[in-house]
Amino acid sequence: MWMLEIPPFVPFFISALIALVTRGFLRAVIMIIIPVISMLHLWMVPEGIHLQFSFLSFELLPYRVDKLSLMFGYIFHIAAFIAIIYSLHVRDTSQQVAAMMYAGSGLGAVFAGDLITLFVFWELLAFTSVFLILARRTQRAYAAAMRYLIIQVLSGVLLLIGAVFYLADNATLEFAYLGLDGIAGWLIFIAFGIKCAFPLAHNWLTDAYPEATVTGTVFLSAFTTKVAVYALARGYPGTELLVYIGAVMTCFPIFFAVIENDLRRVLAYSLINQLGFMVVGIGIGTALAINGAVSHAFNDVIFKGLLFMSMGAVLHMTGRINGSDLGGLYKSMPKTTVLCIVGAASISAFPLFNGFVSKSMVMSAALENGYDWIWLILLFASAGVFHHAGIKIPYFAFFSHDSGIRASDPSNNMILAMLIAAGLCIAIGIYPAALYSLLPYDTGYNPYDATHVLAQTQLLFFSALAFVWLNLRGMYPPERPSTNLDFDWVYRRLFPTILRSIFTAIWKMDKKLRQRVINKIESNFVFMSKKYSQLTDLLSRGYPLGSMVLWLVIVLSCYVFLSVIY
């Protein structure tokens, strides 16, 4: 069974190479077939370690399969398949190659059994995905890509240093439960946290994702953050700190999302909000909570991909993505509108859509384990996500005031990709048992009891009522072309301003110091020239020479005098 030993990233890397040298139909066929074959292969792979070797006396496990990694393996294949179909019209080879390498890196990371392999794929994720941002080929995208790369590489470096400390402490590099004991645990935790968009480390996401290409953002939304969720679920399940971090993550982005004008940036904030639910689940750490976190990651890849695809379709067809420029598109883009609404219903966790069957697990786990306040925060965040992602996105793009834009629905490949994602959203929502059978634990959870369904429906309908009421009263903040300050202001504005003023002060001092030295040298010259002029005509025209001759005469006289005495 030599096939067993081929980790899933290998076919993706090979297809990236093939994509580099092929064009047109052939490239499209290869890029579609690879994830299908790789998925079928993965489906047959049993749990266990399938590849292991020693490198520089380190025991490396590049291919370890268990239920947790399999879940992420499956969803990454599905995400890659959908995103590849969505981007079939793209003729930009650099994007196609980067996308395949990026998907492969994500798969490499979730099947990595040791910290060194994880580090390698961690950095590859950064270096391959940055091309999807650069491929937009605008100055703005370039600047965002550089900031993205610096932060991602920083996360990788922290992971590497943490791995070194971990090796020193534990004499093993195996990637299993890490915990927050000791410096290694903290360093790796921060590395994971940066990639998971923890509060204050989240701006790489809201900065870079909306600047990437139409198709690039769809790939980006699937892999990087979910690898981080996987890594946290593997290394830090049951770490209570994560519950509080996750609760903050669910809440603060929704405020920014309400006032944000760029609809893809609204989705980026909403992505952080959804990550928050997963992080809370991991922090609670019970079987139900971990199941909730993992299944929500699975579902999020699909519905967030669908939403990014629908907004990508809007951007692609109209050239605009700001809420203030859009509106009334349902008239000419009906298919995209319906598909976007399916995504919006899924992310809002409407019963019969996939968000409901996973989010409710995390909420139930929070209640069961006595996190009452956290549960209330999650409930607020659930209402909030419906407000900004469920209503705001479709409303401002497709309804609202008529912008007069009459763009048609996008090409068939884009519609097909959205259709597949929408189909999965509904299928999982209707028949969650299929998803639950793949989960790491068997908890016998049933989301469709009267209590859950009624509570969630009431919450959502009255959130919608609040939206309507605020709109009718004219209290809803209108979409305006603007930049909203977030924490990135610190490194985009504050630090540069502080550094500029520090350097201005340093240059000023330097100038002053130089002036003083020059003045000193000048005054010395004046002093010397004065001395020089005093001794004219005595022994020599030059003061130093005259002085030397004078001292020579004195010394010689002394010598003659002494020799006479003895």
Place this chain on the structure above:
Amino acid sequence: MESKKKHIFDEVKNVKRLLNCLYVCCAMLLISDFVIHRHVSHHWERLWAFYPIYGFVGCVVLVLVATWMRRLLMRGQDYYNDEGIDYNSKNKGGRQDLSHNRAKEEGHDVDA
């Protein structure tokens, strides 16, 4: 002409119908609180209409706080321009560059 064609929400009465539909659904959901028996895990869930009130008030507070935040955080679209980037060359919604990119993506191979 496409632009003169009447669409479903161009009619004010259709919008009203949709809103009425929402109001009826909300009312029915409120009433169902009396009818459907819940398994509550938290004592707050026992309060009448807890979820509807929480959802409504939560969203209103969210929007009011966000509106207030806007006063503090909103800056002009070109706020970060002094990073040495000429955003104006591109972005009134990214139209110019996007059409350029679309041409690249669809028309020509730009992998040279």
